[in-house]
Amino acid sequence: MDAERVPPGIDPTKAHPSRRYNYWLGGKDNFAVDRESAEMVASAFPTVGLAARENRAFMRRVVGYLAGEAGIGQFLDIGTGLPSAGNVHEIAQGIDPSARIVYVDNDPIVLVHARALLTSEPRGRTAYIEADLRDPEKILADADLRRTLDLSRPVALMLVATMHFVTDDHDPYGIVRTLLGALPSGSHLVMTHATGDYLTPEEYAVSVEANERSGVPFRLRGREEFARFFDGLEVLPPGVGSVVEWRPEEPAEDRPAVEDVSMLCAVARVP
Numbered sequence: 687m688d689a690e691r692v693p694p695g696i697d698p699t700k701a702h703p704s705r706r707y708n709y710w711l712g713g714k715d716n717f718a719v720d721r722e723s724a725e726m727v728a729s730a731f732p733t734v735g736l737a738a739r740e741n742r743a744f745m746r747r748v749v750g751y752l753a754g755e756a757g758i759g760q761f762l763d764i765g766t767g768l769p770s771a772g773n774v775h776e777i778a779q780g781i782d783p784s785a786r787i788v789y790v791d792n793d794p795i796v797l798v799h800a801r802a803l804l805t806s807e808p809r810g811r812t813a814y815i816e817a818d819l820r821d822p823e824k825i826l827a828d829a830d831l832r833r834t835l836d837l838s839r840p841v842a843l844m845l846v847a848t849m850h851f852v853t854d855d856h857d858p859y860g861i862v863r864t865l866l867g868a869l870p871s872g873s874h875l876v877m878t879h880a881t882g883d884y885l886t887p888e889e890y891a892v893s894v895e896a897n898e899r900s901g902v903p904f905r906l907r908g909r910e911e912f913a914r915f916f917d918g919l920e921v922l923p924p925g926v927g928s929v930v931e932w933r934p935e936e937p938a939e940d941r942p943a944v945e946d947v948s949m950l951c952a953v954a955r956v957p
């Protein structure tokens with residue numbers, strides 16, 4: 687992106703997770719500061735691009751499962767990121783054309799591209815809300831959300847590669863509890879989260895340090911910390927584990943190594 691023609695509301699001097707992720711996925715919607723931050727992380731964790739692609743592939747598999755087998759027709763996707771191949775509504779409405787999707791992100795650059803997220807099938811509906819996950823009540827009260835989703839019917843809450851940007855001082859568990867508290871029985875929670883569990887202590891220390899220098903607040907969480915987000919929910923098979931191993935479509939020997947992706951996931955049903 688050309689830093690001289692910056693859309694209003696966007697600060698091209700500060701790295702942002704959505705633009706950095708876009709760079710790792712091979713996109714062009716990023717500034718020099720995002721690329722520098724991305725390269726800093728990649729110097730400590732060279733397979734971060736693979737991790738981003740595997741995370742995205744997991745998301746596509748899960749939405750396919752939810753819209754199909756699980757019969758979920760509504761999605762609240764918080765931390766949407768820049769539109770990329772296989773957005774949630776494209777997958778869900780490819781299975782159920784009447785599916786409804788609300789996208790939420792706090793990076794104004796996503797709003798610039800939100801038109802691509804609003805290409806709903808005529809029988810379904812999509813909406814985009816610019817809001818911060820750390821203020822979940824505001825998201826839940828949003829008029830566009832209320833117009834798009836029927837909160838008396840099951841909703842899939844998607845927090846895919848997003849909660850690791852919520853540091854402990856912002857009450858990450860309380861945020862998820864508040865969001866789930868507004869959703870009825872039969873709703874689902876889908877989450878992926880970066881972890882240091884598969885790394886050696888040296889690799890872990892290098893990753894934490896690189897993330898600290900990269901200018902984006904970030905919190906790796908271990909399996910137990912991650913599993914706490916699912917307390918009181920019915921975690922679906924295969925349980926809490928690597929995104930690489932969640933209902934893969936290829937034989938295990940063709941899948942990447944879990945340590946090269948270093949991303950935990952789980953999908954759970956609200957009882």
Ligand SMILES: C[S@@+](CC[C@H](N)C(=O)[O-])C[C@H]1O[C@@H](n2cnc3c(N)ncnc32)[C@H](O)[C@@H]1O
Pocket residue numbers: 703704705707741742745764765766767768790791792793796817818819820845846847848851852
């Ligand atoms: C790594 S991207 C993941 C995109 C997409 N969910 C995926 O998995 O392909 C994380 C997204 O979360 C958004 N994000 C980070 N912190 C956020 C916050 N506090 N509120 C809303 N969105 C946030 C970023 O702007 C970014 O677009």
